Amino acid sequence: MNDILSNKELVLSIIVLIIAFVTHRIVIWSAAKISKKVERSALRKQYLNRYVGYIIWTLATITIVFVWGISRDGFWVALGSTFAVVGVALFANWSILSNVTASFILYFTFPFKIGDRVRIHDKDLPVTAIIEDIKGFYTFLRTAEGEVITYPNNLLLQKGVSILRGRKESIFDIDKDEETDPTAR
Template identity: 80%
Template structure:
C-alpha cells in the first residue's frame, strides 16, 4: 500500500490538487476582499467564484490526465477536436464569450452597481432603468414603468452609461430637449 502511495503519479496528482485548491481559495479570498471594497453583491462574487473554479479545475483535471500517462497522442487529438468544436460554436455565437468577458470587466472596474439608476445612451433604443442584477451574460434592468429588461453585458461596455443618482434625466438628454424645443430659448 505504501509503495503505491509513493508512485510519482500519485504524488504529482496530490500536488496538482493542492495547488488548484490553493489557487482557487486565494482567488475566492481576493474576490471577497474586492467585493467589500467596491461594494459588489455576494451573488456577483458567487458568479466569479463559479467561473474561475470551472477554469482552474478543468486545467487541473487535464493535468492529472497527462500525469497518469494516458496515450498523449490520443489525448491531444481528442482535446484538439473538442476545442475545434467549441471554437466553431463560439465563433458562430461570439456574443457568449464577449458577454462572459464583459461580466468580469463589469465586476472589477465599472462604477455602477446593483441598485443604481442608469441611462444607457443607445441611439436606437435608449433605456433609463434601475440595475436589479448583473449576471454572467446579461444585466437585468427595471424601468420606472415596471418593465423588466435583460441587457447584454457586452453592450454595457459598448454604449455610454450615465449614473443618474437623483436626477430624472441624463445631462445629455436635457441638452437634446433644449436644442429641439424652440420654446426653451
C-alpha cells in the first residue's frame, strides 16, 4: 500500500513540475511578444521572467509539499511565521515592495522607455535626464553633466514626469513672467 501511495505522490509531483515549467515558458514567450510590441529592452524582459519565475516555482514547491503529505498544520505555522518576519521587514522598509510593483507597472503601461529624455517634477529635487535603464527597484538616469542618478521606481509613478522628445525643458519649467510663447521652445 505504501508503494502505491509513493508512486501516486511521485506522479503528482512530476505533473506539478511540468505544469510549473510550461507556465513559466508561456510567461517567457508572452513577455518576449509584449517586449517586442512595446519596444522594451531585453534586460527588462529578463527581470520580468526572473520575478515571475520566483513566484511560479515557489507555488510549485508549496504544492509539492502538500502532495507529499507533510503535516499541513506544521507547514502553515512555519509559513505564517516566515511571512510574519518578512512582513515586519517589508513594513519597516515598505519601499522594497512598492518599487518592485512599480517596476511591473512601468514595464507594462507607462509611456516612457529607455533612451527617453524626461523631466521629473519634484519640488525638492527636479531632474532632467535620459533614462539609461529601468531595473527592479531603481531607474538609472543620466544628466547632461554625465551624473548618474538612481531614482526609485515608485517615485516615478508618484511624481509628474514629462517626456521631452527633443525639447530643452518642460513647459512646467518655463517662467510664467516670460513674454515668449512656451510652445516655441
